[in-house]
Amino acid sequence: MNSQSVIQFFDKILNDLYQSVYLFLGGSLDDQTLNWAERGLSLAATMIKILILLSLIGFVYWLLVYCVKHTQRFLHVSHRGMRIVRAVLRYVWFVTSLIAVMMQIGFHADTVKATAKAAAWAGFYYVLWATSGRMLSGVLKHYELNASIEQLLKNMILVVVLVLVFASVLAQFGFDIVSLVAGLGIVGLAVGFAAQSTLANFIAGITILIEQSFQVGDWIRLGDKEGRVVKISLRATQILDRDNIIIIIPNSTVSSSEVVNLTSKKMIRFDVKARIALEADISQARSIIVKLLSKDEVVLKHPAPMATVSEVGEYGVYFIVRFWVAPVSVARIPIIKENITEKIKRALDEAGIKAPYPHMRLIMPDDGLQIIKPTPAVGTDDGIEENIELAERKN
Incomplete structure (x- = not known):
């Protein structure tokens, strides 16, 4: 390829670009010569008309916002309502400006009309979403439902509104919404089968x-x-x-x-166990335990704590000690029960009431062992111990 061919190649590219710019500015292919002066004047006139229209639309928008702002007190509109009104006015201003520009730069009338309808549908769904959110908050507050449900329902409403907006806008530009929805349904069915566990967790x-x-x-x-x-x-x-x-x-x-x-109510009951000897005074032991619990800061005073005999066993009397605590203390229940058990043990020891443990005597005769039936005894309960006595019978 010689240099002449290269020059012709670039000249052709520049000429095509030259004509494309001319056509973009509103020129015609029928023009034998490119009249740039006429195109420049036409473009300048268009820009001036667009600026005038945008200025008029902006002035009307400012005037409406001013009127709404100064009539808020008389109309008793809430702050949220004012935000919705101002958002609608901004949206109308933007759409009106867009349509005005489209009309001045030569868009087809059908395209402008479809854009206006699509914008109207989108604005309608925005107002619907904004007002439905407020109504939803009022209903949930009336039925005392928590904020998690409110956020979930708002997200679901938002998704539905977005789908409706998408379908309405596409319908205005000639798209087949029925086929699109059918295709999305098939895709959704396939995704549902592929994510069954996720959907199960979502529904749950x-x-x-x-x-x-x-x-x-x-x-x-x-x-x-x-x-x-x-x-x-x-x-x-x-x-x-x-x-x-x-x-x-x-x-x-x-x-x-x-x-x-465990915390669905205002209080919750727990219990611990205690044991005293058979010969110990039950009323005295109960009085000591109840008095001890009534002084504990964690234990509620109403309902009052109680100590009842749950069993009279072979080696002692078994108490079941019941007490109530507030929901805030539930997380510390293991430590609370351990501390109460320790305090009960110390209080009974100080009062001279001992806990029993099995006591066994073994007597060693000359001719073998004789096992005596275990008898209750009083002592420390550091563990179950065996006291063994070895006796030798005299001949």
């Missing part, structure tokens, strides 16, 4: 949020796991156990298992 999460068997902050027991609920999402529920470990449980597992809510 919605059920948990609607039923409100437990909420964030409740202390629950699920099988061998126990902890405070810190988050309920659409996929899983997170609980924080006593070891400060986050346990993430799929919602499908939660919904199909037995869940014990």
Whole structure:
């Protein structure tokens, strides 16, 4: 390829670009000569008309905003309502400006008309979404449903509104919405089969949020796991156990298992066990235990704690000590029960009431061992000990 051919090649490219710019500015292919002066004047006139139209539209928008702002007190419109009105006015201003520009730069009338209809549908769905959110908040507040359900329903409404907006806008430009929806349905069915476990957790999460068997902050027991609920999402529920470990449980597992809510009421009852000797005074021991619990800061005064005899055994009298605590103390229940058991032991020891342990005597005769039936005795309960006595019968 010689230099002449290269020059001709680039000349052709520049000429095509030259004509493309001319056509873009409103020129015609029928023109024998490119009249740039005429095109420049036409473009300048168009720009001036666009600026005038945008200025007029902007002035009307400013005037409407000014009127709405100064009539808010008289109309008793809330702050949220004012935000919606101003958002609608901004949207109308933008759409009107866009249509004005499209009309001046030569868009086809059908395209302008379709754009106006699509914008009207989009604005209608925005107002619908904004007002439905406010109505939804009022309904949920009336039925005392938590914020998680409100956010979930708002997200679902937003998705539905977006789908309707998408379909309405495409319909105005001649797209076949029925075929598109059918295709999306097939895709959704395929995705549903591929993500069955995820959908199961999603549906279970919605059920948990609607039923409100437990909420964030409740202390629950699920099988061998126990902890405070810190988050309920659409996929899983997170609980924080006593070891400060986050346990993430799929919602499908939660919904199909037995869940014990320990903090659903204002108080919860627990119990510990105590034991005294058979010959000890039951009334005195009960009085000591109840007095001790009534002074404990964690134990509620109403209902009052109680100590009842659950069993009179072979080696002592067994008490079951019941007391009530507030939900905030449930996380410390193991330590609370251990401290109460220790305090009961010390209080009974100070009162001279000992805990029994098995006592066995073994007598060694000349002709062999004779086992005597175990008898109750009083002593320390550091562990079950055996006192063995060896006696030798005299001849």
